[in-house]
Amino acid sequence: MPKRKGRTSRIRKRKLFRTSEMRGVNESYRSEFIELKKWLKARKFEDTNLIPARFPGTGRGLMSKISLQEGQMIISLPESCLLTTHTVIRSYLGPYVTKWKPSPSPLLALCTFLVSEKHAGDRSLWKPYLEILPKSYTCPVCLEPEVVDLLPQPLKAKAIEQRAHVQEFFASSRDFFCSLQPLFVEAIDSIFSYRAFLWAWCTVNTRAVYLRPRLQKCLSAEPDTCALAPYLDLLNHSPHVQVQAAFNEETGSYEIRAASRYRKHEEVYICYGPHDNQRLLLEYGFVSLHNPHACVYVSREILLKYLPQIDKQMNKKISILEDHGFMENLTFGWDGPSWRLLTALKLLCLEAEKFMCWKQVLLGEIISYMNERKSLEVAQKICCYSIEETNTMLLKVSRLKTEKLSLVSQLTLVETLWIEELKILQASAEILNRLQSTFS
Numbered sequence: 173m174p175k176r177k178g179r180t181s182r183i184r185k186r187k188l189f190r191t192s193e194m195r196g197v198n199e200s201y202r203s204e205f206i207e208l209k210k211w212l213k214a215r216k217f218e219d220t221n222l223i224p225a226r227f228p229g230t231g232r233g234l235m236s237k238i239s240l241q242e243g244q245m246i247i248s249l250p251e252s253c254l255l256t257t258h259t260v261i262r263s264y265l266g267p268y269v270t271k272w273k274p275s276p277s278p279l280l281a282l283c284t285f286l287v288s289e290k291h292a293g294d295r296s297l298w299k300p301y302l303e304i305l306p307k308s309y310t311c312p313v314c315l316e317p318e319v320v321d322l323l324p325q326p327l328k329a330k331a332i333e334q335r336a337h338v339q340e341f342f343a344s345s346r347d348f349f350c351s352l353q354p355l356f357v358e359a360i361d362s363i364f365s366y367r368a369f370l371w372a373w374c375t376v377n378t379r380a381v382y383l384r385p386r387l388q389k390c391l392s393a394e395p396d397t398c399a400l401a402p403y404l405d406l407l408n409h410s411p412h413v414q415v416q417a418a419f420n421e422e423t424g425s426y427e428i429r430a431a432s433r434y435r436k437h438e439e440v441y442i443c444y445g446p447h448d449n450q451r452l453l454l455e456y457g458f459v460s461l462h463n464p465h466a467c468v469y470v471s472r473e474i475l476l477k478y479l480p481q482i483d484k485q486m487n488k489k490i491s492i493l494e495d496h497g498f499m500e501n502l503t504f505g506w507d508g509p510s511w512r513l514l515t516a517l518k519l520l521c522l523e524a525e526k527f528m529c530w531k532q533v534l535l536g537e538i539i540s541y542m543n544e545r546k547s548l549e550v551a552q553k554i555c556c557y558s559i560e561e562t563n564t565m566l567l568k569v570s571r572l573k574t575e576k577l578s579l580v581s582q583l584t585l586v587e588t589l590w591i592e593e594l595k596i597l598q599a600s601a602e603i604l605n606r607l608q609s610t611f612s
């Protein structure tokens with residue numbers, strides 16, 4: 173007869189299931205990591221705490237080899253392992269960077285070095301690092317236009333902007349690339365192609381760590397704050413962790429300390445910043461599940477959609493909101509409509525005879541029972557409409573997934589973003605329901 177299990181046993185079992193579900197598969201035996209470790213060791217770095225592993229939720233990352241205590245050093249990477257603009261200037265590219273006018277930007281210097289070293293292949297001193305870099309990226313700038321078209325509106329606009337920016341950056345750097353021809357046997361256009369440049373740009377954008385701004389006379393005045401940190405850049409992001417990360421001038425190393433505890437064989441994360449999912453996708457090409465900073469943006473058009481058609485003060489109300497910066501960043505989050513969204517709605521729903529109270533509304537004061545009720549009602553309508561729109565988009569994405577098999581992974585990423593947004597809207601709708609019931 174099976175033994176009856178108690179509560180403690182059930183909790184233990186659930187925990188075990190959860191940890192085994194999240195457990196990574198050790199990848200330190202792979203040749204690229206063995207080579208990378210040798211390369212790091214030659215540069216005075218030996219890792220005792222972490223091992224490369226593949227995790228079900230986040231893909232490739234780093235796993236703790238031992239349990240790590242709060243405040244303990246997770247990783248300390250010596251300066252000799254960092255790829256910075258110093259590295260570029262000291263290299264064979266240095267004389268070309270130094271003499272080029274107008275001076276190249278720090279970002280251009282790093283991208284040029286990456287493309288050139290990648291081209292060098294076996295001859296590159298950075299080969300073990302280059303070998304572990306992703307071959308392709310999933311930032312919107314790398315997505316097919318028909319996939320970008322399915323992104324939520326504010327992200328879509330930023331994605332189009334990002335693409336234009338990178339294309340312009342490449343076009344304006346071509347003369348500089350041409351000046352490097354003496355260094356190569358092959359035609360410079362075949363080495364510094366848009367594809368190679370885009371790969372380098374995404375490498376820096378998604379993987380660089382922040383260093384205190386340095387001034388290099390031969391580079392343009394843009395902040396020189398990026399460094400590529402081999403191995404350390406295998407750490408994935410979690411919005412739930414806190415770490416202390418900075419370059420330590422005394423030890424001459426880039427150091428990361430844990431601000432919470434890690435059990436043995438757990439994935440070790442850092443936090444890239446308190447970013448919402450649209451920003452994570454734009455900057456890093458992924459979406460974080462259950463992200464507490466995730467939100468759904470409400471456009472101006474939807475904000476105004478459910479307001480009374482006849483309101484003589486509407487234009488005035490809108491310009492007040494614009495003047496006070498209340499027409500942007502209006503969102504739904506896990507805890508319902510944001511304070512900014514509700515405030516904007518309260519002002520837009522203000523009764524004609526209460527219009528003179530607009531300043532109090534912006535300061536968060538309650539004007540009337542009627543105003544509170546009306547603004548919640550409109551918030552709920554916006555929320556329901558957004559749920560419908562999100563479901564429509566999910567249907568479109570799912571249809572395209574069956575039609576365009578080559579786009580499945582890009583579409584799955586976009587689908588994940590919409591699913592997370594749907595969950596947020598559903599949570600918001602429930603909260604609004606509860607709030608509204610207090611008024612009935």
Ligand SMILES: C[S@@+](CC[C@H](N)C(=O)[O-])C[C@H]1O[C@@H](n2cnc3c(N)ncnc32)[C@H](O)[C@@H]1O
Binds near residue numbers: 405407456458
């Ligand atoms: C600094 S790298 C981290 C290591 C990376 N996973 C790798 O295999 O090289 C940053 C990239 O890792 C991925 N990433 C980081 N955190 C993630 C997460 N929580 N979920 C999914 N992908 C993540 C994204 O592709 C991001 O651009």
